[in-house]
Amino acid sequence: xxxxxxxxxxxxxxxxxxxxxxxxxxxxxxxxxxxxxxxxxxxxxxxxxxxxxxxxxxxxxxxxxxxxxxxxxxxxxxxxxxxxxxxxxxxxxxxxxxxxxxxxxxxxxxxxxxxxxxxxxxxxxxxxxxxxxxxxxxxxxxxxxxxxxxxxxxxxxxxxxxxxxxxxxxxxxxxxxxxxxxxxxxxxxxxxxxxxxxxxxxxxxxxxxxxxxxxxxxxxxxxxxxxxxxxxxxxxxxxxxxxxxxxxxxxxx
Amino acid sequence: xxxxxxxxxxxxxxxxxxxxxxxxxxxxxxxxxxxxxxxxxxxxxxxxxxxxxxxxxxxxxxxxxxxxxxxxxxxxxxxxxxxxxxxxxxxxxxxxxxxxxxxxxxxxxxxxxxxxxxxxxxxxxxxxxxxxxxxxxxxxxxxxxxxxxxxxxxxxxxxxxxxxxxxxxxxxxxxxxxxxxxxxxxxxxxxxxxxxxxxxxxxxxxxxxxxxxxxxxxxxxxxxxxxxxxxxxxxxxxxxxxxxxxxxxxxxxxxxxxxxxxxxxxxxxxxxxxxxxxxxxxxxxxxxx
Amino acid sequence: xxxxxxxxxxxxxxxxxxxxxxxxxxxxxxxxxxxxxxxxxxxxxxxxxxxxxxxxxxxxxxxxxxxxxxxxxxxxxxxxxxxxxxxxxxxxxxxxxxxxxxxxxxxxxxxxxxxxxxxxxxxxxxxxxxxxxxxxxxxxxxxxxxxxxxxxxxxxxxxxxxxxxxxxxxxxxxxxxxxxxxxxxxxxxxxxxxxxxxxxxxxxxxxxxxxxxxxxxxxxxxxxxxxxxxxxxxxxxxxxxxxxxxxxxxxxxxxxxxxxxxxxxxxxxxxxxxxxxxxxxxxxxxxxxxxxxxxxxxxxxxxxxxxxxxxxxxxxxxxxxxxxxxx
Ligand SMILES: Nc1ncnc2c1ncn2[C@@H]1O[C@H](COP(=O)(O)OP(=O)(O)OP(=O)(O)O)[C@@H](O)[C@H]1O
Ligand SMILES: [Mg+2]
Numbered sequence: 001x002x003x004x005x006x007x008x009x010x011x012x013x014x015x016x017x018x019x020x021x022x023x024x025x026x027x028x029x030x031x032x033x034x035x036x037x038x039x040x041x042x043x044x045x046x047x048x049x050x051x052x053x054x055x056x057x058x059x060x061x062x063x064x065x066x067x068x069x070x071x072x073x074x075x076x077x078x079x080x081x082x083x084x085x086x087x088x089x090x091x092x093x094x095x096x097x098x099x100x101x102x103x104x105x106x107x108x109x110x111x112x113x114x115x116x117x118x119x120x121x122x123x124x125x126x127x128x129x130x131x132x133x134x135x136x137x138x139x140x141x142x143x144x145x146x147x148x149x150x151x152x153x154x155x156x157x158x159x160x161x162x163x164x165x166x167x168x169x170x171x172x173x174x175x176x177x178x179x180x181x182x183x184x185x186x187x188x189x190x191x192x193x194x195x196x197x198x199x200x201x202x203x204x205x206x207x208x209x210x211x212x213x214x215x216x217x218x219x220x221x222x223x224x225x226x227x228x229x230x231x232x233x234x235x236x237x238x239x240x241x242x243x244x245x246x247x248x249x250x251x252x253x
Numbered sequence: 254x255x256x257x258x259x260x261x262x263x264x265x266x267x268x269x270x271x272x273x274x275x276x277x278x279x280x281x282x283x284x285x286x287x288x289x290x291x292x293x294x295x296x297x298x299x300x301x302x303x304x305x306x307x308x309x310x311x312x313x314x315x316x317x318x319x320x321x322x323x324x325x326x327x328x329x330x331x332x333x334x335x336x337x338x339x340x341x342x343x344x345x346x347x348x349x350x351x352x353x354x355x356x357x358x359x360x361x362x363x364x365x366x367x368x369x370x371x372x373x374x375x376x377x378x379x380x381x382x383x384x385x386x387x388x389x390x391x392x393x394x395x396x397x398x399x400x401x402x403x404x405x406x407x408x409x410x411x412x413x414x415x416x417x418x419x420x421x422x423x424x425x426x427x428x429x430x431x432x433x434x435x436x437x438x439x440x441x442x443x444x445x446x447x448x449x450x451x452x453x454x455x456x457x458x459x460x461x462x463x464x465x466x467x468x469x470x471x472x473x474x475x476x477x478x479x480x481x482x483x484x485x486x487x488x489x490x491x492x493x494x495x496x497x498x499x500x501x502x503x504x505x506x507x508x509x510x511x512x513x514x515x516x517x518x519x520x521x522x523x524x525x526x527x528x529x530x531x532x533x534x535x536x537x538x539x540x541x542x
Numbered sequence: 543x544x545x546x547x548x549x550x551x552x553x554x555x556x557x558x559x560x561x562x563x564x565x566x567x568x569x570x571x572x573x574x575x576x577x578x579x580x581x582x583x584x585x586x587x588x589x590x591x592x593x594x595x596x597x598x599x600x601x602x603x604x605x606x607x608x609x610x611x612x613x614x615x616x617x618x619x620x621x622x623x624x625x626x627x628x629x630x631x632x633x634x635x636x637x638x639x640x641x642x643x644x645x646x647x648x649x650x651x652x653x654x655x656x657x658x659x660x661x662x663x664x665x666x667x668x669x670x671x672x673x674x675x676x677x678x679x680x681x682x683x684x685x686x687x688x689x690x691x692x693x694x695x696x697x698x699x700x701x702x703x704x705x706x707x708x709x710x711x712x713x714x715x716x717x718x719x720x721x722x723x724x725x726x727x728x729x730x731x732x733x734x735x736x737x738x739x740x741x742x743x744x745x746x747x748x749x750x751x752x753x754x755x756x757x758x759x760x761x762x763x764x765x766x767x768x769x770x771x772x773x774x775x776x777x778x779x780x781x782x783x784x785x786x787x788x789x790x791x792x793x794x795x796x797x798x799x800x801x802x803x804x805x806x807x808x809x810x811x812x813x814x815x816x817x818x819x820x821x822x823x824x825x826x827x828x829x830x831x832x833x834x835x836x837x838x839x840x841x842x843x844x845x846x847x848x849x850x851x852x853x854x855x856x857x858x859x860x861x862x863x864x865x866x867x868x869x
Contacts, residue, residue: 050747076749088744090737097863100730101737105749107730111758114729115722121729128730146547164748286660334839338846343605343659344803345842348795352838355792359832366827466828470788474671477664485661516675519668526657526665 001028003172003204004049004080009058011041011048011228018044020228021058026172029202031194033215036225042208043085045225046174049206050082051075062172077105081165082174085208089161091150095141098149098160099132102167135163139193155186159193166197173197174206179214187211191218216240256386258503264392266499267399268454272472273479273491274406275450281423281486282443285335285346289354290451290476291469296357297323297452298459298468299365302372312375316456320449327448328441335444336437354469361466370464391461398457402450403492410488423486471515478518481525484535493533548858556859564717571706579705581821583777586712588813590770592797593723593806594763598649600804601727602759603739605659608649608666609794611673612642612764614786616771618677621690621781626683631695631702635715635772642768643761645669650760654753670786677783689782692775702776712773719766724806726762728863735759736804789830793820796834799841802848805862811849 004026011019019041026032034042047053049060051072060067067075076082081102090098107128109121136142139159144152149160158178166173175194179187191214197203209215215222216236224232224245232242239245272294279287287293297319304315330353338345378390410416421429422439430436454472462468479498483490498521506514525532548556571579595609616638623629623637652665677684684690695702702708726732734755737745746752775781797816801808816837823829841848853860 052743072743072746073749073751076747081749082747084744084747088741088747090740090744092740093733093736094863097733097736101733101745101748101750104730104734109729111731114731115725117721117725125729168749286663288663334843338842341846342603344599344603345846347605347660347663348799348838349842351792351795352835352842355831355835356839357835359828359830359835362828362831363826364828466831467788474668477667481661481664512675512679516672519672519675522665522668523672526652526661527655530655530657530661 002026003028003062004206005061005064006045006049007059007061009045009048009060010056011044011053012056017228019048019055022223022225022228022230023058024223024230024233026204026206027220028171028204029198030220031198031205031207031218033207033209033219033222034225035209035212035215035222036231039227040225041228042225043176044228046082046176046206046208049075050080050174076170079170080172080174081168081170083158083161083165083176083178085176085180087157087161089149089157089164091148093149094146095136095149095152095160096129096132096145099135099164099167100128102164103128103132106168132167135167139163155182155189158182158186158190162190162193166201166203169201170203172204172206176208177210178207179209179211187214194218254385254507258507259500260386260388260392262500262503263496264395264499265502266496267396268458268472268495269475269479269498270492270495271399271402271454271457272451272476273483273495274403274488275447275454276476276480277486277488277491278443278450279447280480281419281488282440283331283335283339285339285350286477287350287447288347288473289350289352289357290447291471291473292354292357293323293327293448293451293469294455294472295361295466295469296326297455298464299361299455299466300452301456301459302370302464306370306372312460316453319456320452323452324445324449327444327446330448331441331444336440358466358469365466368465372459372464375460395457395461398453402453407488471518474522475518478521480532481522482532484532486536487532487534490532490534546858546861548861552857552859560721564713567713568710571709576705579709580777581818583705583709583712583773585814585817586709586716587770587773587777588793588797588817589716589810590719590766590773591794592801592809592813593720594765594767594770595794596798596801596804596806596809597723597727597735597759597763597766600798600802601732601735601739602756603736604653604756605663606649606653606666606760607663607791608645608669608760609763609767610786610788610791611649611666611670612645612767613771613774613790614670614673614677614783615645615764616642616768617775617781617785618684618690618771619768620772620775621692622683624695624775625690625693628693631692631772631776632697632711634775635769638772638775639765639769642764642766642771644764645673645768646760646762646764647757649764650757653756653760670791674783674786677786684783687783689780690775691780703779708776712777715769715773719769720806720810723762723766724862727806731755731758732863789834792831792834792838796837796841799838800848802850805848805850807853807860807862808848808850 002025007023009019009022022045034045036042044053048055051070055068062078062080067078108124109118113121133142133145136145141159149157152160162178179190182190194205194207195218198205207219219236221235222239223230224239232239232245276287276290279285300319300322301315304310304318305312334349334353338349381388410419418434418439421434422436426436475498479494480491482497483494498518502514502517505517570582574582591609591613594612598604598606619638619641620634623634624631649666649669653662657665678686697707700707734745734750737750738752738755742752793816797812798809800816801812820830820833823833
């Protein structure tokens with residue numbers, strides 16, 4: 001089933017075309033890698049899909065519903081969650097609190113319920129805490145629940161960010177260089193997590209990643225970008241053979 | 254009438270320009286907005302009062318001494334209290350400046366209590382009459398002093414390496430450090446100059462106004478308004494903003510309602526920030542995801 | 543560093559303590575003289591002002607100095623409603639809170655326009671001074687420099703001039719608002735507030751409506767401080783424009799900082815400690831300014847996290863952000 005349908009998406013920043021007429025789809029349970037040299041427009045593609053920049057033209061549909069004019073939190077509520085290239089954890093909050101923020105929209109109780117400490121709000125909160133702990137357990141991080149996120153190692157931070165992002169069971173996940181700066185073991189763990197999310201939960205994943213070996217192993221399909229435009233698209237095998245890619249991108253590494 | 258208002262506005266505006274300029278000098282070095290600057294202005298006025306009235310020093314040497322003292326205070330404040338928390342959150346820096354201001358204010362009040370002090374006029378020159386226009390000695394003195402100072406300031410910036418240094422540190426303190434600038438010393442110097450110029454504002458208004466320990470608060474707001482109008486971080490903008498604010502106050506007070514003089518600055522702040530937050534010459538902040 | 547969370551026993555202990563404090567305080571008027579009772583009443587007002595302030599500058603992390611404005615708005619709203627419209631003072635408390643919340647709405651409008659950090663500080667400072675100008679110049683409504691006297695009123699046959707009676711009312715209002723704020727800060731809302739402070743962009747990616755979080759935080763802060771304004775009007779019996787100037791602002795800063803930015807317990811501690819001390823300094827001109835200035839500078843250098851963090855290190859009983867898990 002097609003989750004995400006991106007059609008002719010373009011973004012221009014006063015003179016610079018950061019994203020140039022990019023189209024693709026993302027299927028349930030698929031991992032689609034987005035690769036390309038620095039400044040190719042990969043993060044801009046994510047920002048346009050998740051509402052952080054307004055596309056100059058083109059559309060984004062999730063489950064056939066248009067998202068293009070929505071704000072970031074509205075898009076997140078519709079089911080597209082993302083991580084950030086530079087890390088988006090809240091350093092002063094504990095690991096558990098970070099994961100709980102990912103469940104914000106899943107928590108019940110109005111402002112008044114909260115103020116008055118009504119059981120409706122308290123019960124929903126308790127349920128979510130339980131859920132957050134379970135999620136941390138899956139990643140063997142439950143013993144870190146009360147640690148300040150800012151005190152974690154880089155690899156742990158990336159994992160907590162992913163736990164937080166998937167806590168609400170979103171159908172679509174956008175991961176912007178989740179493995180950057182990680183040790184080889186941590187990278188392998190990260191790819192394993194991504195694989196499991198797609199395989200077991202059917203999440204559709206867009207993955208920006210520079211390490212080509214990882215991408216070839218993890219992705220079902222690959223989108224190659226350069227200077228804002230799509231220069232190739234296909235399965236890892238097809239991309240490996242593609243001349244344009246070899247020249248524009250793989251030739252560099 | 255218009256001419257008279259313009260002259261009054263100019264002489265007020267020159268003071269605001271001086272205060273906004275001194276705030277900007279500090280802001281451009283450490284990107285700290287000195288919320289205690291009004292009290293530096295007040296301290297300048299009080300120091301000159303002490304020297305002139307209590308110690309019998311002549312006005313000009315007294316002014317020079319007061320400015321030197323404030324320079325030293327500015328350097329010490331930066332070294333002792335700002336630098337240790339410079340990497341920290343804005344809130345801490347803003348509060349530190351406010352705290353320093355309150356200490357100065359408390360000291361002034363300990364000595365003078367709740368009295369209001371008049372300073373003897375400095376330039377007892379007979380006013381000059383040009384047609385309807387009355388030009389007082391104080392106006393000539395204030396406008397003249399600030400003009401000379403501004404020429405000196407911008408002249409130095411343009412003709413020496415100082416201007417380049419200011420630009421380099423503002424663009425990137427780390428970059429400036431890499432090319433061998435002693436940024437810490439530069440910051441000390443900027444705080445010193447900022448404090449001394451602010452104090453000069455106080456010294457210049459001292460002879461034409463009543464002195465009290467709270468006089469800084471309104472100058473702080475005027476300085477902010479001028480800075481905001483000219484564009485945060487722009488030196489020339491600060492000066493122009495100050496002059497425009499001085500004129501706007503006089504015109505609004507005369508043609509609309511005299512009660513408006515007090516709030517022109519607040520209205521300017523609110524209006525500029527809502528309509529054109531970068532002011533006349535500021536650079537627009539860009540938030541990148 | 544891992545934060546040790548309070549055990550179940552410690553939590554229960556704390557719940558008892560939370561209610562034991564106000565219950566014990568009911569006895570306080572038996573032990574005070576009129577002067578110390580007056581100071582105790584002032585402390586309760588400071589607790590609310592500090593609480594509202596710490597929410598916006600500590601939890602939400604916004605450099606907004608509008609709290610003195612909220613306080614003045616609340617006090618004048620209460621005085622005007624009581625004196626000009628004959629509304630019973632008790633009823634003016636929530637109404638003053640509502641006007642304070644309106645002030646919070648205006649301040650958040652600036653923040654939501656992207657006016658942040660120093661710009662927000664300056665514009666909210668201007669907001670406070672504009673309000674003061676309005677109190678001075680809207681003479682028919684506010685009494686101008688003469689201020690607004692509170693009308694005489696009685697409750698259960700006891701005059702509202704009675705400081706013990708006031709104490710009970712103030713205590714009730716303070717306990718309610720502190721409890722409600724604690725509920726708020728321990729909820730998903732409280733987490734969202736801190737998330738906005740830590741990383742506003744990432745917060746939005748978690749389906750958290752950041753603009754609404756900012757708006758509601760400012761409005762709740764305004765509500766709490768507005769209610770405090772109504773108490774203050776009755777406390778001093780006569781509302782003057784000067785009460786809402788810069789000295790009030792620095793005193794609030796000092797209370798927030800001494801207690802610890804963003805801590806409810808800290809707000810209470812800071813307010814109680816710093817309301818009493820300066821009372822004795824008031825006789826000496828300049829000492830109050832000097833005192834608050836030195837306190838703020840000293841705390842910033844030596845103890846930037848405030849008393850609450852010291853206590854937390856002493857015992858997990860003082861950890862505020864614990865979770866209410868299923869039993
Ligand atoms: N908000 C913005 N305003 C102006 N220009 C921008 C903005 N965001 C990105 N750009 C520009 O758009 C181009 C594409 O940037 P983008 O971050 O999408 O690249 P990328 O493929 O993610 O690169 P990297 O691999 O380095 O992360 C760059 O030239 C960048 O400078
Ligand atoms: Mg990128």
